[in-house]
Amino acid sequence: MNPSAAGTWDEFMEGVWRQNPVFVMVLGMCPTLAVTVSVVNALSMGVSTMLVLIASCGLVSMMRNITPKEVRIAVYIVIIATFVTVVDYAIQAISLKLYDALGAFIQLIVVNCIILGRAEAHAAKNPPLPAMINAAGMGIGFTIGLLALGTVREVLGAGTLFGVTLFGAGFQPWVIMVLPPGGFFVLGAWLLFFSWLERRKLRRRQAKLVEATQNA
Amino acid sequence: MHESAFQIFINALLANNFVLAMFLGLCPFLGVSGRLDTAFPMGVATTFVMLVASLCAYGLNLLLGYFHLEFLRLISYIVIIASAVQLVEMVLKKYSPKLFRALGIYLPLITTNCAVLGVALFQTAREYDFVQSVTFSVGGGAGFTLALVLMASVRERLTLSNVPDLAQGTALSLMLAGILSLSFMGFAGLGG
Amino acid sequence: MTEPSEPSVSAAKVIPIAVAGATPPVPPASPTAPMIRTLGLVSAICGLIIVGAYQGTYDAVAANKRIATERAVFKVIPAAQSIAEYVALPGGGIEPRVGAGDTAPGGVKFFAAYDAGGKLAGIAAEGGAKGYADTVRIMFGYAPDCQCVVGIGVVAMRETPGIGDKIITDKNFLANFNALDVKLKGDLSALANEVRAVKHGAKTSPWQIDAIAGATITSRAVGRAINDSAQVLLPRLVPNLDKLRSKS
Secondary structure (H helix, E strand, O other), rough: OHHHHHHHHHHHHHHHHHHOOOOOOOOOOOHHHHHHHHHHHHHHHHHHHHHHHHHHHHHHHHHHOOOHHHHHHHHHHHHHHHHHHHHHHHHHHHOOHHHHHHHHOOOHHHHHHHHHHHHHHHHHOHHHHHHHHHHHHHHHHHHHHHHHHHHHHHHHOOOEEOOOOOOOOOOOHHHHHHHHHHHHHHEEEHHHHHHHHHHHHHHHHHHHHHHHHHHH | OOOHHHHHHHHHHHHOOOOOOOOOOOHHHOOOOOOHHHHHHHHHHHHHHHHHHHHHHHHHHHHHHHOOOOOHHHHHHHHHHHHHHEEEEEEEHHHOOOHHHOOOOOOOOOOOOHHHHHHHHHHHHHOOHHHHHHHHHHHHHHHHHHHHHOOOOOOOOHOOOOOOOOOHHHHHHHHHHHHHHHHHHHHOOOOO | OOOOOOOOHHHOOHHHHHHHHOOOOOOEEEHHHHHHHHHHHHHHHHHHHHHHHHHHHHHHHHHHHHHHHHHHHHHHHHOOOOEEEEEOOOOOOOEEOOOOOOOOOEEEEEEEEOOOOEEEEEEEEEEEOOOOOOEEEEEEEOOOOOOOEEEEEEEEEEOOOOHHHHOOHHHHHHHHHOOOOOOOOOOOOEOOOOOEEOOOOOOOOOEEEOOOOOOOOHHHHHHHHHHHHHHHHHHHHHHHHHHOOOOO
């Protein structure tokens, strides 16, 4: 591990920030928009997806040397579906209320493109440990994305955070935010914000470059 | 519950549109909606896969219920859907190579379209009978196609207009989807 | 099939694309045996994991479901301390429901709720009808003595927040269910008066529900849910009430 500590950190951060599945790659949109009406839902969805992601990538990676390429997708899907079923039962055992709130989207983790994408692009070519670390990074990145949406939507749409009322009685909730259109708007706004950040960074770098050449 | 087939159809098509109200199948919705002439075939192909998947899921559910193997439901659904997609791919390749080429990589991606698995899961959760399942899947597919076509038409128009380049790409598509979704909310209560 | 060499540790920190290039090229078509072997192995492992998870969580899930049901029933029949599940059969009889299996075709599930002394405190049953956004599923409590609905709770709904979900918060609306009349006809074949939600302020009879202004569709769904369920359940239940009087 030691010689590759920097590499490991890099693997991990790839998903958290540089290749953030929600904001950069825009993958796994369905659960992202559907369950983020509250922070609690967003957090549980993110964690469930992360668990499935880590476990599936680990198993896919362990089996990578004995998986013929013709059947690899079938193998991945079966593995992913297995872990989703496990998480599904685990959530039912933990809290039925949460299970009802997330609805069919727990089972729909199976078709979350992030997981299949990670299995194909990374886990199938790397040993289990790096694969799982990379998966954990992606999972955390996904969770951050969900939380970013969930927080905005819950605060604006219901005036609460983690179910705790934030504003006085005079607050009129902006109901549209917790309805389907709000999901699209908030995600669109976040993407705008990030592309603005990117733009600003680029401009600064250009300015620095110009300065450097002028000094030279 | 005695939902009539017509109610289910209208609900799946408009009031609870798969894409705009239930957030199912967003990846192809954002990915393939750039041009009208690929959006429509994609919608039709997805509808067909949905129908096949719904029929298979209905039969499979009876079988699983008979053997009390409900915990294998998810894994068998996804395998069935993957096979159905493969089937559609082969049929298309044989009878319409042109369309096959046009849809390209999006065809295998139907497997990971949540709308297809969504149809199978929802019809099970709502305990629909055979006719209800079929109408539900066709309505859902038609709704998906409708959303895709609407989106594609709007985006084709937008390529000609002057958009701030900060907002171009996915962010703009999402805002558009939000507005479409807003207008589809007007259909709520229609199927009642 | 030749085993591809294990990628070295140093390869792991290279970006994935470089690793892909480093893996030995896979032969154009693998023989059938390894495919079947791998698929078989994966299915076996996955089968074991799923069955393990199912068995491991079975008790906890069942307990959770029971608690959730009890809570819903206790909410509509406050005096209740324990419940028993029954099924009203299409032929007219009732029988205790055992196990978690599906109810017999045409059977209607209901709960008999008993107070601390083991006496029947009320009956609870579920009903559902199409609301504004999706099906509104409710639980309602039935008091045999007054032959009326004495409380409702929402099991599941997706109605508009702030409008449709007033059905659980609006005090005036909930007052409809202090004693909503669901008496049966003389021959016990159906309700004497159909339960219906009427426009806000237009309620004249005890079997009508005064709808919430601005949420008429959702209110109507509640009315229809109660009516549809009661029309089927009560004619089967009422002749058998004596069997339920005390806890068995």
